[in-house]
Amino acid sequence: MGQGFVQPVTSVPSAQSLPGQSQPALPENHPSPEIIEQLQALEQRAGEHEHDVQARVALGNAYYDMGRFDGAIPWYEDALLLVPGNVDIRTDLGTAYLYTGNPIKAVELYQQSLEVQPDHAQTLYNIGVTYLSTGNFAEAQGNFEKLLEFHPDHPDYEAIEQQIEHIKETHPQGAPL
Numbered sequence: 001m002g003q004g005f006v007q008p009v010t011s012v013p014s015a016q017s018l019p020g021q022s023q024p025a026l027p028e029n030h031p032s033p034e035i036i037e038q039l040q041a042l043e044q045r046a047g048e049h050e051h052d053v054q055a056r057v058a059l060g061n062a063y064y065d066m067g068r069f070d071g072a073i074p075w076y077e078d079a080l081l082l083v084p085g086n087v088d089i090r091t092d093l094g095t096a097y098l099y100t101g102n103p104i105k106a107v108e109l110y111q112q113s114l115e116v117q118p119d120h121a122q123t124l125y126n127i128g129v130t131y132l133s134t135g136n137f138a139e140a141q142g143n144f145e146k147l148l149e150f151h152p153d154h155p156d157y158e159a160i161e162q163q164i165e166h167i168k169e170t171h172p173q174g175a176p177l
Contacts, residue, residue: 038062053082057089060096069096087113091123098126103134119150125160132163137171 056079063071076093080086094109110127113120124147131140144164148157 051082053079056082060089060092064092064096067099069099072096073100085116087117087120087123090116091120091126094123094130095126098130103130106130119146121147121151121154124150125156128160128163132167137167138173141167 056075060072060075060079063069063075073093073096076089076096079089080093083089090109090113094106094113097103097109098106107127107130110123110130113123114127117123124143128140128143128147131137131143141164144160144167147154148160148164151157154160
């Protein structure tokens, strides 16, 4: 099961207890008390219902959206144990690994997603970006080309096409710099 979340601070005096004083601001990137309550409720739900995929995905998404990718990973992994063929969850897990500095694990998960659904747009895009960021230009180009082939109506078609052209111009052999 996933990691627990930061417990609300109870020792901070309320604005009512100190006349003329307001509560100190939460540190940057700290979730609001409302978000903490929602996370705790989801964690309780996940703990009480071991087969609740939705709670696990919601927790993974919440941590992901907060930029707490290390917190998202265990929830996505738990969800995948329940629905191992879910490409969306596996792709989000891959991206969480990418953002925690593990592009090798990210690519492994993306490749597993593509084995299940070879035309999955988000996975093709993410694996292309990951390969691009690691200097594997040939793989980045190939995955971007597949994305455009499978999804000619992709909303970022032109930008992806420009990226492919840039790779061709700057790395004609697909080799890293």
